Amino acid sequence: MTRVTAEQLATARGCVLGLMLGDAIGAAGGTVPASGPLRATSAGQLACFTMDGLIRAHVRHRHRGICHPPSVVWESYRSWAAIQGVPGFEVGGDSQRPAGWLAKVPALAERRGSAPATAAALQRRKIGTIDDPNGTSTGAHALTRTLPVALYPCEPAEMAALTHAGDAVAAAGLAGAVIRLLAGGHGLVEALESVARDAGDWSEASERSLVPALAAARSGPAALPELARLAPDAKAVSALAGGVYTTACFPGRETVHEALLFAASAGDGGHAATVAGALLGTAHGPDALPVDWLSRLELAWTADTLARDLVTELQDSPSGGEYFPPTDPWWRARYPG
Template sequence: MSIDPATSPAAAPAPSHASRIHGCLLGGALGDSLGYAVEFETIESIRATYGPGGLRDFAALGDGSHFSDDTQMTLYTVDGLLEALEWANSGVAADTNACLWLAYLRWLGSQGVALPESAPFQPPRWIDGHDVLRARRAPGNACLSGLATGEMGTVQRPVNPDSKGCGTVMRSAPFGLIPHIDADAVYKLSADAASLTHGHPSARQSAAAFSLVIHAVAGGRSLAAAAGTALSRLQDGPLPKGEEADPALLERLATALRHAEAAAAGSADLLGAEDLVRELGEGWVAEEALAVGLYAVLATAPAAAAAPMPAAETTTPGPAGAQEHFRAAMAVAVNHSGDSDSTASIAGNILGAYYGEDCLPADWLAALEAPGVIRGMAERLAELTGA
């Protein structure tokens, strides 16, 4: 059941870009943390532990939950972009993807993996001084193995050529937060960075589509318009020369948007956990994680957020309505058999970028691990992008 707009508070002004950056990174970390508590569990196990409605609140976790590699790698994506921006602001051209590769290599070293001999020396940066980012939180195999080759993977020369795990999608929100660049640049940045660890077309296309959604909502588009634009980009192009959209990705996204539209319109109930997995997948691979995250956001959206119009026209609900939406979307994104932390982190990134910090429940933020590290990276990104 979607949120009833008739009971939602009055619309709120569009958030600042700095608020969208903080909301995106913190919202993703909240979804990641809630989902990480039940990652690898079946829906039957989740219900047995938390009741018929599943895990819906941090209060059910007692001492709280850790965030996972999803948030770690997202923050290292931010750091790679920061380094490229720092070089640019000093008047020196830099290879953005090389900066991202070096950032991911530093993350790899933090996971207790020996860096390849070919890896260049890198002086530590602010992000590297935090123990929470060195904790090993079920990192993806393809991310580890792709970086451990010591080769800087590219679209033309991919590492892990057959891998389409969700490790590309869950780290890619920051590409959509860079203002004053167009959708083509966002797509290329995200797809190129995905190729550093995963070679399958769906891995990079799913990551790029996710970044386009973030870019659109951060620029004032509605949730539905942003999702539709990303799907249209894959269907109609332009895509890189010689590349076609992965059929499995197109099918999953189209199915997610169809079911979400029906639920938001009130013509169908929310998909139950079993139906969600059957229709959209468990989220372990890239297109499934993106589809589940998008569905959770769109199916629970109030009418103002779901309408295909710019959010800049004060169409977003106020803080209470935004937080209600955030909680509802997390309940869908977390409670299924599958990769609950990745699907919920994707949903949290999108809602945070759309609403800004206003959508984040205060009691959830109080339970979040190491919020100062996340806010520190958000502040640096906001400062360097003039937000």
């Protein structure tokens, strides 16, 4: 008997599929082809490996009683680097051993952008922390790849600090706080405004992203010049500002299609659309996402499986544990902890 609820599944699937759909639409720059697959970027690929690491971390905790989730996610990123052919990483080489099913998905081995800050941080062989981050990059990948961490009992900013620093870490913390409120049943605009009012340690980044984005949304209807002002580049705070502005202007489930096209028009490399997709998907569930696009999403099955498995692992622990037997004998082969 599973303890997973329909609401938990809808929240996780909406968040992850919305993220991946926003990533693909953002990559198309808002000009979506009439047919053919909608492909992921390196940001979407890394988000998949984030979820893989989270599931493996929980499996490890269940079987060994202790675990440091950022370290396990770091190893999952090393698996991504190995199958991508990043210099310095070999499949099965060093202490890094790609394992589990995700490393066997062909589309995840294809180069879809370089993710230079993440690759460089992995090559430095140093696990960054919030107090001692790895490198100086404030790029958007720290935010987009860590959006699913809010579904797990861990701080998204810790995962961002593995490879990025400064405002990028803060942006991940802010977005995670919003997603957690949405998962708890808060309305979209309510959640955004709540985090903007009480940003805590991330108040400076909030003043540069959440606060101006919400003020712009309150001042009038969605406007492309305003989006360009808020999200002018590929930094994490720009992606957060653009994504928040979009969702505040298009908060309804019936306008997700319009919202993603609007966000993809930002000059930030498509990252605002990724953020908007994750927020709208979390708020409204997967059924609100455009079916015509979702059916063409290259990594839809992969992302949906990861979302379902993350919730299942947290609620049911199919691989068992020290004091109870497994309900799925193959779970640890898929997610070795």
